[in-house]
Amino acid sequence: MGELRNRVVQVRCFGDPDVLEVVAAPLPTAGRGEVRVRVLASSIVYTDVVIRRHLYPQTITLKPPFVLGYDVVGEIDQLGPNVADFKPGDRVADMTVVGSNATYRTLRAENATRVPPGVDAAEAAALILSWTTAYQLLHRAAHVKPGQRVLVHGAAGAVGQALLTLGRMAGLELWGTARGDHAALVRELGGTPIDYQREDFTKIVPGGFDVVFDGIGEDGCRRSLAALKRGGLLCAYGYTAGVQARRNLFSILTWTARLYVLGWLPGGKRVYFYSINLMRARHPAWFREDLARLFELLAARAIRPRVAERISFAEVAEAHRRLEAGGLEGKIVLCPDLPSRDQRERGLTA
Template sequence: MRYRHVIISRHGGPDVLEIVMDERPEPRAGEVGVRVLATGVAFTDVLIREGLYLGLPKVPFTPGYEIVGIVDQLGSGVAGLDIGQRIAALTVVGGYSEYVCLPAHECVLVPPEVDVAEAVGLVLQYVTAYQLLHRIAKVQSGDRILIHGAAGGVGTALLELGHLAGLKMYGTDSTTKHDLIANLGATPIDYLPENFQPQIRRLTPNGMDVVFDAIGGRHLLGSYQTLAPGGQLISYGFSSALSAHWGRLLKVGESMGLLTLLSIWPDRRSAVFYNITDLKRRQPNWFRDDLTSLLDLLADGSIQPIIADRLPLADAAVAHNLLDHAAVRGQLVLLCDETFRANSSKPERKSSPVDHPSARG
C-alpha cells in the first residue's frame, strides 16, 4: 500500500517541503501502525526545517512533532491497545504523513468525543504550556507572569491554562493580536524590547514572578530585567536565530551561554531552559499524565484550543509560510485528506471572546 508524506529535502525555507509517495511501513514488534488524522504545525517545526534543532536525522526526512490518529495495525507483542482506538503521540519527526509506525508505549488514548484538530494541539503546545507553568515554574494563584509571543500556539495555551490557575497575566505580541490576548484574560503589551520593559515597569513596579521567553538571544536579558526578586526566567526556544543572516547556530549557542550566565548571577533571580523532549526522556510519566489531564479538560470544555486554520496535508509549505510571516493567531493543524473533507463539510469551530472558556467568570 502506498501513502503520502511530506519530506524536508534540504534545510531552508518553506519551499524545501515536498510531498512524496512511498510504500507504507509495517509495524515491528512493540509498535502499532497508525492512520494519521491530524498533525500540528508549530514554530518548533520551523526550527527543524531550518536545521536549528538538535538531534535531527539527516535529510531527507519527514517533519511533524505531534499526531492524533487511529490504530489500524498491531505489531507483535503489543498489549493495551486495540485496532480502532484513537491515540495521540509526540513524534518529534514523522508526523506530516498519512501513516506512521509508533512504539505502543508512546501512545496516549484520546477520548472519542473530542475534535481531532483541537486534540492534536494539546500534544506539543499545551503540554509545553502545562509543564512550563506547573512542572518548572510551579506557579501559585495570584502570580504575575509575562508571556512573549502570547498570541501563538504555546502563548495562547499558557493564557488559557494560566487563567485556570488564577494567574495575573501579561502578554507581548504585535498590536494586531492584542485583542486576542485581552480576550484570553491578559494585559497586552507591545512586543518590541524598547517598549515592553517600560510598560512592565509601569504596570507592575514590583516586577514579574515568571517570564516565559521563546525568543532567546539578547532578548533574554530584557526578560530577566523585568523579574521581581525571587522571579524565574524560563527560556524554551530561539526564534531570534531565524532573523540572523549568518551564524544561526552561533546565535543558539549565544542564547545558551547568556542563559547559563543569568542562571548563576547572584541576585535572587533564576533562569532555566525547558525542552519538552528532554523532560519527557527524564520523566516519561509526567508527559503521559499531563497530556491525559489536558485531554480530560478538553473533553469537559474547560479548555478550547484556538485553531488558526485547518489545512490539508499537501499545504504544509503554506502553513510554514504563515508561521514565517507571524500571520498565525493560535495553532495551525494539517489534516489528512479524509479528515480534511470531513472538517470542511461542517461549520468551523472558532473561539470568540464570548464563548471561549478563558473569557468566562
C-alpha cells in the first residue's frame, strides 16, 4: 500500500465559490476516544454555502482557513486509545458541520453511527443532514399525527423531499410549495403541488393547515403563519430567502431571535424554531437513534434519497455555484476516491 495522503476543501476567506481551494493537508491521527476514517462520501449542502459566506450562526467564530464538510460517511482505518465498539473496516457516519470534505478525518467514536452493510455511501451521506432534519421536524418537533394537513415549503429541495416522503409514511395529508416545473416531483413524493409563483398558499386549505414547515423564511414567515389554522404550528428551520437576498448576519440573527421569542400567537398559533445542532446538543441520543432508523429504512429500500451527482474534489466550487443557482432535485455528494470529470470522460481511474 502506498503512502496515505490527505486532501481537503478549504475556505481561504469568506466569499463566493472562488474562495474554495483543494489543498494537501496533514494526515490526522486518531486520539483517545476517536476513530480515523477514510472518507467515502461527504455531501455538498446549501448550509456549506451559508458557512462559506459567513452567515451561519453555529460557525460564526470560525476564521479562515478551515475545511468545509457538514457530514461524512467513511471507513474506519485507525482506532484511537479507549475505542472498543468499532474495528478497522467498519463503516460509520456523523454530522460534523465542518471538516469532512476531505480524504481522511477523525471522529469521536461516541458520536459515530454505524452504516449498514450494502448501503450506498453517497445515499447514506445524503440522509445525514436533510433527512434527519425532516425526521426530527416531523416526530421530535411537531409530533405529527395521521390525517393532519401539512404544508411543506421548498418541497423540491432536499429537506422538502424528505418531509414529503416521511410525512406520507406517517399518514399525513401533504401540500408542497415549489416552482411549477417541480410539480411532478412533488406529486411523485406524495404531496399536492402549489406553484408559489402563481398560487396563494394561504388560501389553498379552508380553515388552514395543522402544521407548516418553513425553511425559507420569506417575509419573516408572516404568510406561513397566516396559512395556519387556529392552534396550528409553524416549524421554522432555515432562512434561505435571507441568504439568497444576501442579507448580513445581523439581520438573519435578528430574524431568528424574533421567531424564538414569538412562541405563542393570537388564535393559539405556535412557533417552533428548529435547529438540528441545538437539538443534538440537548438530546444527543435522539440524533443517533433517528439516523440509525433512517439507515434501516435505506437498507430496506423503504426510502431512497436522490443523488443528483457524485463529484470529485475538482468539481466542488462548481457544485457550490449550482447550489446557489437552485433547481437541483437531488444532493451533490463529494466522493474523494472518484476521478475528476475529465478523467471519467476519458475513461481513466484515479
